[in-house]
Amino acid sequence: MQISSKLPNVGTTIFTTMSALAREHNAINLSQGFPDFDCSPKLRELANHYINSGFNQYAPMPGTMQLRERVAEIISVSYGATYHPDTEITITAGATQAIYTALAAFINKGDEVIVIEPAYDCYVPAIEVHGGIAVYSQLNANDFSINWADVRSKINSKTKALIINSPHNPSGAVITAQDILELEKIISGTNILVISDEVYEHMAFDGALHQSVSRSAILKQQSILVSSFGKTVHTTGWKIGYVAAPKEIMNEFRKVHQFLVFVVNHPLQLALADFLADSENYQGLTHFYQQKRDLFLKLTAGSRFTPYKCSGTYFQLMSYKGISEENDTDLAIRLTKEKKLATIPLSVFYKNKTDNHLLRFCFAKKDETLAKAAEIICSL
Ligand code: PMP
Ligand code: GLN
Numbered sequence: 001m002q003i004s005s006k007l008p009n010v011g012t013t014i015f016t017t018m019s020a021l022a023r024e025h026n027a028i029n030l031s032q033g034f035p036d037f038d039c040s041p042k043l044r045e046l047a048n049h050y051i052n053s054g055f056n057q058y059a060p061m062p063g064t065m066q067l068r069e070r071v072a073e074i075i076s077v078s079y080g081a082t083y084h085p086d087t088e089i090t091i092t093a094g095a096t097q098a099i100y101t102a103l104a105a106f107i108n109k110g111d112e113v114i115v116i117e118p119a120y121d122c123y124v125p126a127i128e129v130h131g132g133i134a135v136y137s138q139l140n141a142n143d144f145s146i147n148w149a150d151v152r153s154k155i156n157s158k159t160k161a162l163i164i165n166s167p168h169n170p171s172g173a174v175i176t177a178q179d180i181l182e183l184e185k186i187i188s189g190t191n192i193l194v195i196s197d198e199v200y201e202h203m204a205f206d207g208a209l210h211q212s213v214s215r216s217a218i219l220k221q222q223s224i225l226v227s228s229f230g231k232t233v234h235t236t237g238w239k240i241g242y243v244a245a246p247k248e249i250m251n252e253f254r255k256v257h258q259f260l261v262f263v264v265n266h267p268l269q270l271a272l273a274d275f276l277a278d279s280e281n282y283q284g285l286t287h288f289y290q291q292k293r294d295l296f297l298k299l300t301a302g303s304r305f306t307p308y309k310c311s312g313t314y315f316q317l318m319s320y321k322g323i324s325e326e327n328d329t330d331l332a333i334r335l336t337k338e339k340k341l342a343t344i345p346l347s348v349f350y351k352n353k354t355d356n357h358l359l360r361f362c363f364a365k366k367d368e369t370l371a372k373a374a375e376i377i378c379s380l
Contacts, residue, residue, distance in 0.1 A: 006129050013121055014348040021333065022342035028373045031332075031342040033169070033314060035364040039234040043275045050267035059266035061258050063091025063242070066273035071242050075225075077279060078201070081214035087247040090254055091269055093261050094239040095199045095228040100126040102195050102224045102243065103161070105256040107132040111160035114151060118144075118349030120169050120197065132160070136351060143309065144171035148182040155186065161193040162186075166211060167200035167312025170349050170360045174204050174311040175211045184218045193249070194223040199231050199241070202285040204312040205293065214244065221246060224253065229272055231314075232282050234364075238268050289314050289363075292370070296363040299374030305359075314364040317346065321357045323380055328355050335359075341376045 018031035029036070038044075062068065068085035075081050083089050092098040099122055107113065109131030115123050117136050124134045137151045151162070164183070166175040187194060196213040204210040213219040228241035243253060275281055293310055300307070305318035324331055328345030336342040346358040363370060 007125055010125050014344055015121075018332065018336065018342050018344060021336045025337050025340060025342075027336045027340040027342045028369060028376070029342045030361045030363070030365065030373055031336075031344045033362045033364065034230075034236040035234045036369055037234065037366050040275070040281070043233060043235070043271060046271035046274050047268055050270040055267045055270055057266065059091075059263045059269055061263055062254060063089070063264060064266065064269045064273065067091055067242075067269040070273045070276050071244065074276060074279075074282060075212075075214055075244060078210070078282075079212045079214045081212070081220060083214070083244040084247070088250050089242060089244050090250060090257055091264050092241045092243060092257065093264050094230060095197060095226050095241040096122045097239075097261060098224075098226045098228075098241050098243045099123065099163075099195060099197065101253060101256050101260055102193075102226070103127055103132065104130055104260070105252045106193055107160055110158065112156070112158040113160060114154055114162040116146060116151070116164065117351065118170055118346060118354075119163070120165060121349065123163050123197075124351070133158075134351075135159070139168075139171065139173070141356065144168060144173035146175065146179055146182070148179075148186070152186055155190075155192070159190075159192055161195055163195045163197065164213075165197040167204055169200065169313055170315055170344065170346060171317055172308065172310035172313045172315050174208050177209075177211060180211050180213075180216050180219065183213075184216055187222055188218055190222075192222065194219055195226065196223050197226050199226065199228040200313040201227055202232050202282045203289045203314060204286060205290045206311060208311055210312070222249075224249060232285060233272065233275065238265070240264055240268060240272060292363045292365070292367075295367060296361070296370050296374065299371060300377045303374075303378045304380065305377060308358070314362055316361045316363055317358050318361060318377075319356070319358055320380075324357075328357060328359060332359060335376075335380075339376050339380065341373055 015032040022029040068089040072085045103126045107130040111132045112135045113127045115134045213223040224245040230236035304322045308317040310316045332345040344360040347353040347355040
């Protein structure tokens with residue numbers, strides 16, 4: 001059979017590739033973003049409880065009301081914004097499905113979507129598979145801030161959506177209140193949809209406020225807020241996330257959602273709803289990961305790598321300009337095989353594979369894992 005691929009340039013994701021290489025070479029895995037420690041025993045107990053209590057059939061299509069109400073509460077507590085659980089919040093199979101569904105629901109052939117680079121890898125294929133066109137704007141190279149003049153210059157009558165991500169994977173940069181004002185100016189009076197990937201929403205460091213689009217009355221009207229419990233409660237393997245958006249937008253989102261997944265894992269939704277009733281279980285995350293970041297920076301301070309400023313997420317960027325001339329992908333592969341340390345090369349987050357000699361290290365790891373990794377890093 002002759003196959004005409006809808007995604008001819010897409011291979012296997014770098015995260016899958018590097019984690020497989022790490023396993024094959026028994027390397028410490030600071031590549032793919034996931035914790036190497038378990039989620040809370042309380043959360044596991046709750047999951048067992050709901051499985052053993054018979055909640056093993058379909059949940060309601062938009063998610064259990066308990067979890068939708070909990071999400072509304074978290075957004076209200078965190079950002080002072082109101083979303084109605086009935087019509088404005090939907091539980092998804094992780095943020096990846098949420099973003100895919102949002103693009104499927106709104107992007108027609110020939111529509112343009114602004115993607116800010118370096119960009120997380122699931123955005124562009126989900127645009128292109130629906131016939132959309134990704135239009136790229138580069139973050140400023142020195143601090144990974146958004147170049148709003150450039151974003152503005154890329155907007156035209158075909159622009160249908162704009163994807164932002166803060167705290168930002170892979171750079172660890174966060175947007176500021178000023179960025180929100182810039183985005184408001186661009187979006188006001190247009191029909192452009194903002195898809196705001198906020199999966200690291202509870203990991204903004206050094207006292208920074210997470211600038212959720214839901215804080216802005218203007219942006220909230222035209223945005224789909226996307227998040228993931230995988231990051232917030234250390235359960236990347238559960239693949240449960242959520243979206244919040246005004247009713248009219250959510251209505252379109254759900255039309256696709258119901259035929260893409262229909263519903264998401266029922267007992268785990270109930271467990272999450274109970275667990276997150278204690279606000280410390282999400283508000284404590286910033287402190288937890290800020291300590292990890294600080295430990296990682298302290299342990300690697302004697303190395304020849306130069307760290308970038310990490311203001312959020314669980315990723316630390318490091319420049320290896322002082323160590324090697326190799327391209328970043330070759331170096332990441334070689335470090336995995338020879339030094340037993342897996343990382344992610346930054347060039348994979350750019351369409352043109354821009355190589356600024358940067359590697360991304362995931363510090364969502366046990367302190368002893370970070371210590372072992374730091375030993376290798378300091379030996380290079
Ligand atoms: N967006 C960003 C920026 C991410 O880093 C990730 C990865 N975890 C996702 C979306 C996808 O999240 P999920 O695992 O919930 O699909
Ligand atoms: N978001 C994770 C990362 O950036 C990976 C998730 C995945 O493997 N798709 O490392």
